[in-house]
Amino acid sequence: MRKLTYFIACSLDGFIGDPDGDATAMMSFLDDEYLAYLGSEYPETVATHGRRALGIDDLPNKRFDTLIQGRGSYDLALREGITSPYAHLREYVVSSTLKDSPDPNVEIISDDPIGKVRELKAEESEFGIYLCGGAKVAGALVGEIDELIIKSYPLVYGTGMPMFETGFAISEFALESVRAFGNGVVVRTYSRKR
Numbered sequence: 274m275r276k277l278t279y280f281i282a283c284s285l286d287g288f289i290g291d292p293d294g295d296a297t298a299m300m301s302f303l304d305d306e307y308l309a310y311l312g313s314e315y316p317e318t319v320a321t322h323g324r325r326a327l328g329i330d331d332l333p334n335k336r337f338d339t340l341i342q343g344r345g346s347y348d349l350a351l352r353e354g355i356t357s358p359y360a361h362l363r364e365y366v367v368s369s370t371l372k373d374s375p376d377p378n379v380e381i382i383s384d385d386p387i388g389k390v391r392e393l394k395a396e397e398s399e400f401g402i403y404l405c406g407g408a409k410v411a412g413a414l415v416g417e418i419d420e421l422i423i424k425s426y427p428l429v430y431g432t433g434m435p436m437f438e439t440g441f442a443i444s445e446f447a448l449e450s451v452r453a454f455g456n457g458v459v460v461r462t463y464s465r466k467r
Contacts, residue, residue, distance in 0.1 A: 275394045276401040276419040278337070279411055280318050281436060284426055288433035289406060294345050299426045302456045310454070315422075318403060320350070321360040330361075337362060338400035339393055341382075343410035344368035351375070362403065365389065367410045386410065390417045412439030419465050421446055427457035 282299050283289050290296040308327060311319060316332040324330040340362040347366045350358035356376035357364060364379045367386045374381050382389045393402055394417070404411060404418065411418070415437055423436075446463035453459050 275396060275398055277341075277390055277394060277404055277414065277417050278401050278420040278422060279404040279406075279418050279436075280315065280422040280424075281404075281406055281411070282424040282426060283436055284428045284430040284433070286429050286431065287436055288430040289408060289436055290434040291430060292433050294349075294407060294434045298428055298430075302426050302458050304454075304456050307454050307456055307458055310452070310460075317359075317362060318405075320355075320358045322355060322358070324361070334361065334400060336401055337403035338398060339363045339365070339402045340405055341365045341367065341386075341390065341393075341402060341410065341414075342405035343407045344371055345409070346406045347371075347379075359405075365393075367413070386413055387417060390414055408434050408436065408438035412437045415439055415442070415444055418444075421461075421463040421465075423461045423463070425459045425461065 281289055282296060312327055312329045312332070315336065316324065316329050317334040317337045319327065319329065340359045344366060347368070357378040360378055365382050366379055367382045369383055371381055372383065390402070404414060445466040447466050449462040449464050451459060451461050
């Protein structure tokens with residue numbers, strides 16, 4: 274059974290962006306040490322255009338071969354004219370409003386995202402599924418998330434887009450590892466307690 278991993282950047286107070294979802298304030302922490310870590314440990318989580326810029330476009334996938342993201346996250350790429358932001362992965366976008374995909378590499382999940390995730394998790398593959406964001410799709414899929422990898426940036430937003438947009442429901446995870454960087458970023462990995 275494949276794992277669904279929510280690999281997400283957030284502020285110290287748990288926001289993945291400002292109230293409009295803008296997370297550009299976190300970009301200032303992408304220094305050499307941290308980028309080398311992302312490139313060596315999670316190269317497939319770097320968007321295709323970023324992989325080219327970093328010279329890691331030819332690196333093989335290490336952990337994921339499939340990506341799921343919400344419409345809001347996908348719109349960030351579309352605004353830049355990028356229709357397949359993770360062209361090195363199979364891409365799925367959860368959206369009830371986007372009916373037709375603007376790219377043959379991107380499949381739209383317009384209903385039953387839980388059913389689709391369960392179908393993807395049942396596939397035979399050595400790779401997992403990367404849940405990119407945002408808050409609504411993470412909230413809808415919280416019961417299917419097997420692993421959380423939280424990149425905490427040393428920022429306090431005060432308000433903004435939460436990691437999960439969902440009703441109150443306690444989900445317990447176990448801490449697996451912590452990695453701290455000189456720039457103040459901390460990467461924590463958790464596995465779901467079942």
